[in-house]
Amino acid sequence: MASLNDLKIAFKSLVRALFTLILTVCGFWAVEFALFHTDAYYTILRHDSSTGSVETYVRNELKRTRTNPRQILTIGDSRMGFLPRYANELETGYEFGSIALGGATPRDWYYMLRGADPDANRYSAIVIAMDDYEDVEIEEDQSVRAADLYYLIGRLKYSDIPYFARSYQHDPTLQWAAVRGVVLKGLIYKRDFQDFLLHPTSRIQIANAARRDSHQWYYDYVGPNQSLEGVVVDFDKRAVTVPPGFSEAQKAAYTYRFLAPRPPWRGDRTAYMHKWLGKIYERYRGSKTRVIFLHLPRGPFVRPDQPVFNAHSSVRELAVQPGVILLPEHLFDSIERPGLFIDQMHMNGPGCAEFSRMLGKQVSHTLDAL
């Protein structure tokens, strides 16, 4: 059995090699940590990329000047047309902020909220925008949404690895990608870095400007004025008519949104929403912060085949918990008009303004009434 002796000889002769290799690994980890687990990379991050948007919104919210101790933060995806300026102009006694972001999902919302409210005590209420209260299935299975890793990479810490990776429970490849991505964040930032290499000087200038001024850019945003006036959806004849100036692609998008059959019930959506809305609730359970859910305007046209009432949906089950409030489901029905939408899903400027004022008033009244 020469092997043990061999191993001893090999080990002795390899001590320096091992030391050097360990030094290499530690050095690499230290550089990686310094670049991607601190604020260093944010100084050149593209502010409108998926990662950059999350970081910009969360960091803007963190540094927002607060003139009122009664703060309300809203969150959602691109359909959440809440512009805080309109609500703040009402002077309701509350000050509103928003980190709603296009493409952000409930998984993203949790980590964004954690970033914007690290101690879970900054807000009187968190307002969460929902497409519906019934957990209606959508085509995408968001539990295996790879893009979330890109949205959240700036928010994730080593300690998040087990839970975050496990949340991709149906896809071992994505679980591994999540582990690898959080450990080696450069793998996720690399697209942004390669883009940076294309125009480094202008990128640095834009990143500086965004860090300095983007809060004001977003706060002053009023939304577009175009609308769907003239578009007609005939649910009986199952036909969409568009006036001149609309493209075939737009017509096809409207047709799909309003006339295509809904995806069949799979239960995926309920499980996913329970997981992440539940996690958000857990974060605020027992705190002074109320968790408020609102039902977004359904669109410029309302399909006749509305989802059936689901008593076991995520928000309905959460609504019985203390500190959770469900705003009336049909609160914003008055906004569901073609003139207040820019496309089949999103409100236009006037729509956003009206929605923001209505939401500001309703949330203030609701909180005052408690």
Added chain:
Amino acid sequence: MLFNTTEFFVFFAIVLAVFYAAPRAVRRLILLVASYVFYLSWNYKFVVLLFGLTVVDFGAAIAIERAPASRKKLFLLISLAANLGMLGFFKYYNFFADNLAQLLRYPPHSWTYSIILPLGISFHTFQSISYVVDVYRGEQAAIRSPIDYALYISFFPQLVAGPIVRAREFFSDLNRWRHPSQEEVLRGVMLIVLGLTKKMAFADQFAQIADSYFQNLSVHPGGWAAWSGVIAFAMQIFFDFSGYTDMAIGMALLLGFHFPVNFRRPYLAFSITDFWHRWHMSLSRWLRDYLYIPLGGNRHGRLMTYRNLMLTMLLGGLWHGASWNFVIWGGYHGGLLSIERMMGRREFEKKPPIWLYPVRALITFALVCVGWVFFRAATFADSRYVLSQLVHGGKQMQALLPRWLVYMTLVSLAIAAIEEKFEWTERLSRGPAWAYATFMIVLLLTIEMIGVTEKALPFVYFQF
């Protein structure tokens, strides 16, 4: 199991652990089993072919050694027939059948079959041939251990794309095996990481540009686009192949084997002669020893030398692939080598003065790039089109190389030039730990930030 995948590194880690934990007596067997497992992971059917050729050549070498002088040649011919027959059938049958059909005015593909090229056949047959020829020449004793011989042919670090290792080098390491020294371990690890960097951060990035150009020639008209595409391919193939070789040499070092250097900064060559002293050196050496010199080399006058150069390079071109483009590529290099011989051999082997070096290197690089057009283009017609674009493609400024890749090219060129003078990386494993660690950290960050990690792209030379 590509070298640039997690699966391979898990496999290699297991092999290393088992190899060093096992008694010395069974280590060769462990490497042999690992090599066959590695080959099986590609295509289990071709293991039979690899094994069959191993048996034939193992037996032929012993027979050559034992046979009387008059019968030695017979066994040599049997071995050559087996190796070249298999190589010819798998690699060239369809090519020749197609050309014959065209010549005899039969419809295309009249006699062709759907043949899959066994992985690494071009490399392991060349190793087999060199071994049997060396035994025939009396330069190498026939190996009596079937395990040793099978390991020589199938050793996984170099099985699929070289470097082509001579039997006496391999068996010298095998029979006098010793633990890798500290320097060798550090150098081995560094070469693996360097090879990965070359492959993932450079070759795979340049591949995207080269592929987008050569796969859609009509979409990218103009001289700038052509030069971008061709230079991108020149960079891709160098970083791809030398990256693979670095990894192979590094892995072998960690297992206690010493492979020959295969690349020595070829794009700094100051002549085509110099280029072939720096590019795929183990193939150049093989072609010289087993083709060029047996053909007569430069011993029978100038004309015969040119003929031998041309023949060697034509066959070297054909070795790369069964297509007229590879033959033309070989012929092009053979022609350039012959021209340099005509103009005076010493002139092209001797390093030029420092002021002339950059000009000569640039001309050589341009000539090599022209050759790569034949190597990369799908058809002869495509090659002609690209060449015409290179020469008079107009001034359309549609350069495909993004600026940062141009910077990467320039940085790597500067590193190569410094390395040519000081050979820092050669000495890095003997230097201070901080210098080694710094270099490795830069490599690892380069892989992380620049490397194509979304999918593992195969190595170019795996197809040969």
